[in-house]
Each structure stands twice: as structure tokens, then as C-alpha cells.
């Protein structure tokens with residue numbers, strides 16, 4: 383029997399497990415599956431942890447999410463085709479849920495069967511090597527401090543790529559009297575109430591961490607961009623200036639001459655694709671981009687077709703794209719999809735990479751990833767979902783952000799699965815301090 387290893391039980395690993403479960407329900411014989419998860423529960427980044435640094439076993443903490451994190455895109459863009467929000471919550475819910483609500487949804491469809499039995503929790507994969515016919519995996523049972531080895535025909539790498547922070551250094555950091563942290567270690571904006579905060583970066587973390595600090599009472603927030611400013615109409619108390627030049631004591635001095643007293647510096651400088659457990663010949667090396675090279679259809683390792691990577695792209699689309707990738711990978715593993723020869727594979731990868739390199743603005747990037755996901759969708763029996771509506775929702779969302787960065791989360795979108803329109807949330811995001819599932823779902827509060 384074919385034996386497959388899935389590394390990581392975050393949203394991508396769960397998509398993989400779900401895809402096999404659906405095939406089995408249709409009467410197909412599925413491979414033997416072992417999913418290794420180094421944390422004590424599933425859900426990946428969505429499984430919030432108060433911890434930073436190391437866990438109780440000395441392993442680096444992979445979690446990067448924080449308190450009061452709300453979805454930064456409409457839930458109607460990430461909805462599962464085979465499990466709608468309405469099916470899970472029993473009613474339509476607003477478009478921008480907080481983390482706990484999305485976590486509940488992600489787990490909803492996998493909790494129903496016996497998929498948890500396939501996951502080895504607290505088990506960290508420490509080495510993967512290919513011996514010419516199969517993969518030898520070494521894993522560490524963290525609780526019992528015991529290494530094991532096993533052999534697999536296929537390996538699915540779904541270990542995420544937003545867990546290992548990229549941490550640059552700026553002159554003067556060594557002597558800065560305040561706190562310096564990466565967004566990976568940011569947990570609670572309350573910590574910065576009344577403080578002058580510097581946020582470095584110009585992507586989603588910079589945007590959201592800056593707004594969180596502002597929302598929870600920071601005295602001032604100064605965002606330092608490196609290449610291009612985000613350029614939103616920031617609320618009073620938040621400003622965007624050009625790149626940090628140096629720190630002198632507690633003063634931040636920017637390239638454009640701007641000076642700001644600072645209590646804390648938050649580096650929103652992104653993450654590294656980091657696979658210390660993979661041998662060199664199997665290792666994806668890429669920055670965060672929409673089409674990492676060497677991955678056929680964004681998932682199959684060009685040099686070894688028994689190695690699958692899920693979710694390694696920069697992400698507009700998330701959960702339903704992960705599903706399309708997993709359903710496609712499943713059908714390769716089960717022999718239902720035959721891969722073309724190596725020159726066709728090379729040509730296809732180069733085609734996507736060349737288009738990606740010419741993308742200039744968010745609308746084009748949305749189109750690119752929608753086309754990619756649509757193509758994958760057409761290759762498996764992943765249920766019907768309206769990608770044209772998702773494309774439209776994404777573009778509207780982008781434009782709402784440009785109109786007003788403080789109110790875009792108050793808007794409502796329609797579902798690509800059920801067609802129903804989301805209700806407007808009872809409280810605007812800027813004043814909603816309680817992000818609990820109970821309060822979010824309590825529509826009587828209107």
C-alpha cells in the first residue's frame with residue numbers, strides 16, 4: 383500500500399487530509415497516511431498561542447497570530463466549496479470574522495470524521511531524505527524525547543511559511559532603550575497603550591500591527607516603508623515615512639529626515655521559507671512570491687514528483703486554493719492524474735513565473751492567483767465554487783481599503799458557495815474591542 387507523510391496539520395495539511403477523506407467516502411481505496419504535527423493541536427497559525435520564543439520542549443514557537451486579529455480579507459474569498467460558513471454556523475455571518483471564529487470554521491469540517499487519528503501530535507519532523515525509491519523520515523516525539531524513523535512513498539510539505547521571522551538590523555539597535563520585536567512575537571496591542579511605536583515594513587503585517595496599536599491606544603504610530611509606501615489614508619496618530627536610517631538613543635531617524643521618539647520598534651519585515659528538515663535536493667528556496675519556481679502547478683517538486691508542497695505561494699487566495707492544491711495532489715498520489723514529461727513541466731513553470739514577474743498592481747496579482755486557482759480547480763473533482771465572484775470580491779475589497787483603511791472590515795460580501803449576502807456586523811471594527819466568537823456571533827446586539 384502507498385504510504386504518505388504529511389508534514390504539518392495547519393490549514394494546508396488539513397486540506398490534504400480532507401481530500402483523502404472525501405475520496406474514501408466515494409469508495410476509493412486511499413493510501414496509508416501519517417500526518418506529523420509538532421504542536422499539541424491542529425489548526426496551524428490559527429491555533430493561537432500566548433507563547434513566544436521556545437515551547438516547553440525547547441522547540442521554536444511557530445505561531446505568529448495575535449490577540450484581536452480579524453480576517454484581513456473577506457471570508458467569502460476563502461470559503462471551502464464543500465463546507466460553507468452557513469453550514470458551519472447555521473446562519474449567515476458577517477464578512478470579516480476574528481481569528482477564533484475562523485479557527486472554529488477551519489476545524490469544523492475535519493472534526494466530524496476520524497481524521498484526528500491520522501495526526502501524530504507533538505511530533506516534529508527533523509529529517510527527510512530520498513534514497514532513490516522512497517523517503518526516509520526522522521521525527522522527534524517531543525513529549526517522550528524519542529526519535530523514530532519511517533519510510534514513505536510520498537511526502538507532502540505543509541509546514542507553512544509564516545513562522546520563521548526575517549529580522550534585519552539597523553544601526554543603533556544595540557543601544558535602543560525600549561523594546562524591539564518582530565511581528566512574529568507580537569501578541570497583544572494593549573502592551574503599547576500610551577507608547578510611541580515604530581512599525582517597519584509595508585505589507586499586511588505592517589498595516590495591521592500599526593492599526594492594532596492605534597486602535598488599542600498607542601500614543602503615536604510611525605510606519606517606515608522600505609520601497610513603496612502603502613499610501614492609505616491613515617487615521618490621526620498614524621503616519622507613514624520613508625525607511626529607518628538609524629536609531630540614536632530612543633530617537634528614530636528616517637531617510638526622509640523625519641525624527642520620532644520611540645518606546646518600541648516592531649519589525650514587520652516578513653518571514654523566511656525555512657525547511658531545516660529537508661535535504662538540499664528537496665528544499666524549496668524562494669522569497670515570498672506568487673509563483674515560487676520549481677513547483678509544477680505550484681505544488682509538485684520539479685526534481686522529484688513524489689514530493690508535494692502546499693501553500694508555499696504568497697497568498698491572496700487561501701483556504702479554497704489550498705483545497706484545490708490538495709485535491710490535485712491527492713489525484714497525482716492516487717495515480718488518477720499523470721504528469722507530463724519534464725520539458726512540458728519546465729515550460730509550464732516558466733510560463734507562470736514569467737507572467738508573475740510582470741505583475742504591477744494588486745488587481746493584476748488577484749487576477750493571476752485567481753487564474754492559477756481556477757486552472758487547478760479544473761483538474762480535480764473539488765466541488766463547484768464561483769471563482770469569478772471571488773475575483774470580484776477581492777478587487778472590491780482592495781478598493782474599499784484604498785477608500786478607508788479603518789472601515790473596510792465593516793463591508794459585506796456574497797458567498798461564492800451559497801450565494802447568500804453577509805449581514806453587516808453589529809459593531810464597526812474600529813470600536814469592536816471584544817473579538818470573542820460569542821460576541822461576534824451575537825447578532826441580537828444590533
Ligand SMILES: Cc1cc2nc3c(=O)[nH]c(=O)nc-3n(C[C@H](O)[C@H](O)[C@H](O)COP(=O)(O)OP(=O)(O)OC[C@H]3O[C@@H](n4cnc5c(N)ncnc54)[C@H](O)[C@@H]3O)c2cc1C
Pocket residue numbers: 389390391392393394395418419420421424425426427428444446447448452453454455460505506507508540541542543544545659692693697699700701
Ligand atoms: C499574522 C498572520 C495573519 C494571517 N491572517 C490571515 C487571514 O486573515 N486570512 C487568511 O486567509 N490567511 C491569513 N494568514 C495566512 C496563513 O498563511 C494561512 O491562513 C494559513 O495558516 C496557512 O496554512 P499552512 O497550513 O500553510 O501553514 P500554517 O498555518 O503555518 O501551519 C503549518 C503547520 O505545520 C507545523 N509544522 C511546521 N514544521 C513542522 C515540522 N518540522 N514537523 C511537524 N510539524 C511542523 C506547524 O506547527 C503548523 O501547525 C495569516 C498569516 C499570518 C502570519
Ligand SMILES: NC(=O)c1ccc[n+]([C@@H]2O[C@H](COP(=O)([O-])OP(=O)(O)OC[C@H]3O[C@@H](n4cnc5c(N)ncnc54)[C@H](OP(=O)(O)O)[C@@H]3O)[C@@H](O)[C@H]2O)c1
Pocket residue numbers: 451452453454455544550565582583584585586587588590591607608609610650651652653670697
Ligand atoms: N489577518 C490579518 O489581519 C493579518 C495581519 C498580519 C499579517 N497577515 C498575513 O501574514 C502574511 C505575512 O505578511 P507580512 O506582512 O508579515 O509579510 P510579507 O507580506 O512577506 O511582507 C514583508 C514586508 O517586509 C518588508 N521588509 C523586508 N525587509 C525589510 C527591511 N530590511 N526593512 C524594512 N522592511 C522590510 C517588505 O518590504 P518591501 O516591500 O520593501 O520589500 C514587505 O513590506 C500575509 O499572508 C498576510 O496576509 C494577516
